[in-house]
Amino acid sequence: MVGPAVAQVRVPYVAPPLLLLGGVAADLFAPQPYYGLPLLACTSMVAGMVYSFRISALFGFAACAAAAGSAGYTGRESSALFTDVAAVLVVSLVGLWIKWLVDRQGHNLAVALTVAEAAQRAVLPAPPTDVGPLTVADRYVAAQAGAAIGGDLYAIQETPFGIRALIGDVRGKGLRAVSAVSVAVGAFREAAEHAPTLHDLADRLDRALDREGGRRRNSEDDIEGFVTALLVQIPPSGDTVTVLNRGHPPPYLLHDGTVVCLEPTHPELPLSTGLGPSRGSPVEETFPLASGDSLVLVTDGVTEARNPDGTFFDVPRGLGGTGLRRADELAEALVKAVTEWTGGQRQDDMAVLVLTRGE
Known part of the structure; x- marks a missing residue:
């Protein structure tokens, strides 16, 4: 038939x-x-x-x-x-x-x-699948149909201080936010090699975004507002993860099927707020990362996704019910779960970066 x-x-x-x-x-x-x-x-x-x-x-x-x-x-x-x-x-x-x-x-x-x-992928190149002891997977769904990227960003690289990763979200979405994405990713790739701490790294990103915003203040692609960012550092041994949160949704740690939300105890302001570098005490929180654990970094396109009834997507439930351990499977399953939750609607740019420590 x-x-x-x-x-x-x-x-x-x-x-x-x-x-x-x-x-x-x-x-x-x-x-x-x-x-x-x-x-x-x-x-x-x-x-x-x-x-x-x-x-x-x-x-x-x-x-x-x-x-x-x-x-x-x-x-x-x-x-x-x-x-x-x-x-x-x-x-x-x-x-x-x-x-x-x-x-x-x-x-x-x-x-x-x-x-x-x-051109868009040159601004936000795909991360390597293996970095040190980590397996890396990424997924990106732009809110604007036909676009490969939007206002979300991420990057990961090995540095003299260990493996450093960034995930962020420019205020706004779509192609107008790509200018700020290119500045943030470029500044991270340069500063990550030289900044001794995550707090110093965040301050360098802050200054780079402020400088670029000043240059474009009166242009059509003006960089306005702020960029939320989450900075992560993992030593070559891979046994710990240090996190600095600048107003971004917290990461999630998967350990033996349990999902833990790593909420910051002292969250700082987002980047490029117009107030200059953060003047508060640097708060870099360190957590254990066992063999087989996964660190899941997301943007608010995931945490603020809503179903037709207006209910927010439950990230821990979406991750904990998969029973998956591979980085690429986790990333794919999470994006699929969010898409099903929203009924296929693209409500916002959505980025997922999964870092899994090898066993």
């Missing part, structure tokens, strides 16, 4: 031959002439919607031949025969011209999308 989805796919492909046969039948058996002419005329145009240019041209040729054959078979005058063929030919040529225009625009659009995605 053919399912409804399969039938919907097949119907457009059988429409042109059905129009061709229907036009011939109408011309031959209808009580008045010219009943089949509209069907024959639109055969090539409909074929252009589903077939290639060459096949569409063959349908146009077949429609002209059918118009000539049916007119000759029914004994219409040569002037009528010429009129029938000319009408079908003109409509077929118009359909082929439209087909050529659409194909050319589709090719140009595909090239533009490829270039745009490459």
Whole structure:
């Protein structure tokens, strides 16, 4: 039995031959002439919607031949025969011209999308799958359809101070936030190699964002507001994780099937608030990271995802019920759970970064 989805796919492909046969039948058996002419005329145009240019041209040729054959078979005058063929030919040529225009625009659009995605991925390159003792997995779902990235960001790299990771969220979403994303990620990659502590690293990111915001204060891509950020440091041994939270959703630690939310005891202000570097006491909290444990970093596109009833997504429940241990499986399962929770709606940019310590 053919399912409804399969039938919907097949119907457009059988429409042109059905129009061709229907036009011939109408011309031959209808009580008045010219009943089949509209069907024959639109055969090539409909074929252009589903077939290639060459096949569409063959349908146009077949429609002209059918118009000539049916007119000759029914004994219409040569002037009528010429009129029938000319009408079908003109409509077929118009359909082929439209087909050529659409194909050319589709090719140009595909090239533009490829270039745009490459440019966006240059701003936010995919992290390595293995860093020291860690296995890394990431998932990114942009709120703006057709965009590869938006206002969320993350990065991870090995440094002289251990493995350092960043996840953040620029105020706003979509392509307008990409400017701040590029600044934050670039500043992190440079400063992570030199800042002795996470607090110093956060201050360097703060200053970089403030400087760039000052340069673009009156431009269309002005960097305004703030950037929430979570900075993570893991030593080469991988047995601990140090976290500094600058106004970002806390990370989640998976240990033996238990999910623990690592809420900051003294959360600091987000980056680039206009107040300059944080002047409070640096609070870098350290937690144990056992073999097989996973640290899950998310943005508020996950924590603030709502179902149609307005209920927020429960991250611990979404992670704890999976029974998964691999980083890529955890990341994929979490994004899938959020998508199902929201009914497939893209409410905000959503980023997930999973760091799993090898056993």
